[in-house]
Amino acid sequence: MNDIVIKTDKLTKRFGDFVATDAITFEVYAGEIFGFLGANGAGKTTAMRMLCGLLTPSSGEASIAGFDVYKQTEQIKKNIGYMSQKFSLYEDLTVRENITFFGGIYGLSDAQIDEKSEVLIRQLGLDQEAKKLVGSLPLGWKQKLAFSVAILHEPKIVFLDEPTGGVDPVTRRQFWDLIYDAAGRGITVFVTTHYMDEAEYCNRISMMVDGVMKALDTPTNLKKQFSAESMDEVFYELARGAVRGE
Numbered sequence: 001m002n003d004i005v006i007k008t009d010k011l012t013k014r015f016g017d018f019v020a021t022d023a024i025t026f027e028v029y030a031g032e033i034f035g036f037l038g039a040n041g042a043g044k045t046t047a048m049r050m051l052c053g054l055l056t057p058s059s060g061e062a063s064i065a066g067f068d069v070y071k072q073t074e075q076i077k078k079n080i081g082y083m084s085q086k087f088s089l090y091e092d093l094t095v096r097e098n099i100t101f102f103g104g105i106y107g108l109s110d111a112q113i114d115e116k117s118e119v120l121i122r123q124l125g126l127d128q129e130a131k132k133l134v135g136s137l138p139l140g141w142k143q144k145l146a147f148s149v150a151i152l153h154e155p156k157i158v159f160l161d162e163p164t165g166g167v168d169p170v171t172r173r174q175f176w177d178l179i180y181d182a183a184g185r186g187i188t189v190f191v192t193t194h195y196m197d198e199a200e201y202c203n204r205i206s207m208m209v210d211g212v213m214k215a216l217d218t219p220t221n222l223k224k225q226f227s228a229e230s231m232d233e234v235f236y237e238l239a240r241g242a243v244r245g246e
């Protein structure tokens, strides 16, 4: 009995004659960690922006947390968290000021913000850094803080667009501990990544090639399906015919 929190039917985005996302149809379940993979230019960011209510589709259907992507974008935004590649922390505010600022935007009370700030700062091990400007923190800390801020309001779904770009594997693993923690609390995680070790951490993975969703299954089943030892091999098999990208 899985609750569906994301449902799309032939969701498409055209830019002029170019079809960036081509009739993708899939479902994501509550509490799932769903990996959204594809080579550069495959159409991941475009699809994700439609799902977040930030970009109007050209055709097809999608509902996010039960809300329609054409008509109910404000409700969608209230029920999701979003962390883009250029995450939205303010570098010239301190760690604590950033948490307070975003808590205010999400409509949390002062008491809730105080409580969340304490928990978060402790959980991230940022006690020494709480009064430091975010701009002075290493990238890995910024990413963890940006993720924590994106789920400050305990959304139903959090969308992560390449959240761990540019940091080492140990720091990436620590970031994934936070993802597991959020998923354990029932937050659905929709994540794009280029790192195949991260793909292995997902419950299910979809692979986009030239705007089309070419595969969707668990990492184990995908490896079986492609007689592959690793997700790297699966990715290569699927993406090698791609026209777009580098």
Ligand SMILES: Nc1ncnc2c1ncn2[C@@H]1O[C@H](COP(=O)(O)OP(=O)(O)OP(=O)(O)O)[C@@H](O)[C@H]1O
Pocket: 015, 018, 020, 038, 039, 040, 041, 042, 043, 044, 045, 046, 047, 244
């Ligand atoms: N506003 C736009 N106008 C025209 N073309 C666009 C626009 N936005 C994206 N595209 C094109 O759509 C295609 C898909 O882009 P998108 O950013 O969705 O891919 P992606 O899978 O997220 O790639 P990456 O991994 O590089 O971020 C690309 O060829 C891109 O150039």
